[in-house]
Amino acid sequence: MKVFNLYIFDKYGTLMYYAEWNRTKKSGLTQEEEAKLTYGMLSSIKSFVNKLSPHDPREGFLYYKTNKYALHYLETPSGLKFVLNTDTNATNVKELLQQVYSKIWVEYVVRDPLWTPGTPVTSELFQTKLDEFIKQSPIFGLRNI
Amino acid sequence: MIIYGVYIVSKSGGLIFNLDNNVPRIEHEKTFTYPLDLMLDYNPKKVSVAFNRKDGINVGHVLVAVNGTQVNGATLEDGRDVKEVLENAENYPLNLKFSRPKMTTNEKIFLASMFYPLFAIASQLSPEPKSSGIETLETDSFTLHCFQTLTGVKFIVISETGLSGMDILLRKIYELYSDYALKNPFYSLEMPIRCELFDNKLQALLDLVEKTGTLNLDK
Numbered sequence: 001m002k003v004f005n006l007y008i009f010d011k012y013g014t015l016m017y018y019a020e021w022n023r024t025k026k027s028g029l030t031q032e033e034e035a036k037l038t039y040g041m042l043s044s045i046k047s048f049v050n051k052l053s054p055h056d057p058r059e060g061f062l063y064y065k066t067n068k069y070a071l072h073y074l075e076t077p078s079g080l081k082f083v084l085n086t087d088t089n090a091t092n093v094k095e096l097l098q099q100v101y102s103k104i105w106v107e108y109v110v111r112d113p114l115w116t117p118g119t120p121v122t123s124e125l126f127q128t129k130l131d132e133f134i135k136q137s138p139i140f141g142l143r144n145i
Numbered sequence: 146m147i148i149y150g151v152y153i154v155s156k157s158g159g160l161i162f163n164l165d166n167n168v169p170r171i172e173h174e175k176t177f178t179y180p181l182d183l184m185l186d187y188n189p190k191k192v193s194v195a196f197n198r199k200d201g202i203n204v205g206h207v208l209v210a211v212n213g214t215q216v217n218g219a220t221l222e223d224g225r226d227v228k229e230v231l232e233n234a235e236n237y238p239l240n241l242k243f244s245r246p247k248m249t250t251n252e253k254i255f256l257a258s259m260f261y262p263l264f265a266i267a268s269q270l271s272p273e274p275k276s277s278g279i280e281t282l283e284t285d286s287f288t289l290h291c292f293q294t295l296t297g298v299k300f301i302v303i304s305e306t307g308l309s310g311m312d313i314l315l316r317k318i319y320e321l322y323s324d325y326a327l328k329n330p331f332y333s334l335e336m337p338i339r340c341e342l343f344d345n346k347l348q349a350l351l352d353l354v355e356k357t358g359t360l361n362l363d364k
Binding site: 004005020022023024025027034037038040041044045048049051052053054055056057058059060061062063064065066067068069071085087 | 149168169171201203245248252256259260262263266267268269270271272273274275276277278279280281282283284285286287289303
């Protein structure tokens with residue numbers, strides 16, 4: 001099992017943080033353009049899902065899969081969006097993303113006095129902790145370390 | 146197994162077939178006293194909830210009846226204006242019935258052409274080479290399964306979550322499409338499918354799958 005990359009967006013669509021692990025293909029865009037494309041696609045999916053849903057949606061979109069990867073999506077009540085690309089076999093990614101939010105984001109970004117909300121995260125402590133957390137997670141897989 | 150609907154999108158992104166199979170009717174009836182604690186949006190075409198929610202009535206739900214009288218657009222069946230009735234304190238208590246809006250054909254066409262770029266972007270943003278587009282898309286209330294043929298036609302099935310074997314169903318629908326739509330001499334490619342035989346066979350297939358699952362389908 002593999003983890004490819006992670007995007008964190010704030011509620012206005014600004015890319016707060018980007019990290020990648022086993023990514024083998026670039027999209028051929030700059031990071032900024034790629035982030036905008038991803039955010040645009042996700043907001044389209046969100047409205048698509050809301051219209052198509054036969055019941056009243058609560059959380060709405062959870063993930064999609066193609067034959068090569070799965071994109072998992074978690075949106076917090078404050079509008080912060082976590083997007084994690086993994087391979088298609090990964091399970092319990094929603095729980096993992098929730099932990100990234102509560103254990104890493106809240107601890108090392110929200111409580112960082114040097115961070116101004118709405119600006120990209122540059123904290124090295126956050127980067128190290130996130131990297132450690134993803135690498136020790138069961139879906140990262142031992143053979144990739 | 147519940148299958149909510151089947152859509153077929155042509156290679157140029159237009160909706161050429163759709164079937165609503167088992168769409169649940171979501172209706173909520175409640176007696177309100179003055180003043181009404183829901184913010185309503187009065188549109189000439191429909192009266193819908195703009196803010197607040199109560200006992201299952203959510204934002205976006207459309208007013209369908211007032212005291213058992215049907216609402217057509219923004220007027221009651223007996224010709225009175227909905228807004229005037231609802232804003233007059235003497236009329237209360239009022240029994241209002243709201244329902245989740247049904248998709249119109251226009252909205253379906255709009256959504257089908259919206260899926261096309263999503264499918265393409267998903268494959269462009271892939272972190273691995275040679276990825277296909279979206280195959281399954283899961284939400285908390287439904288799952289969308291998509292199968293794209295070599296010729297670019299997309300078959301989309303909307304079902305409840307947690308079902309397996311939907312790829313077999315999609316291939317079966319492809320088989321029906323090739324047998325009863327493509328082989329129909331009156332059918333021209335890329336045009337909406339209006340073939341009675343196709344409709345009947347597809348309905349029979351969906352009924353079978355809903356009752357017994359996909360295990361009994363021959364591959």
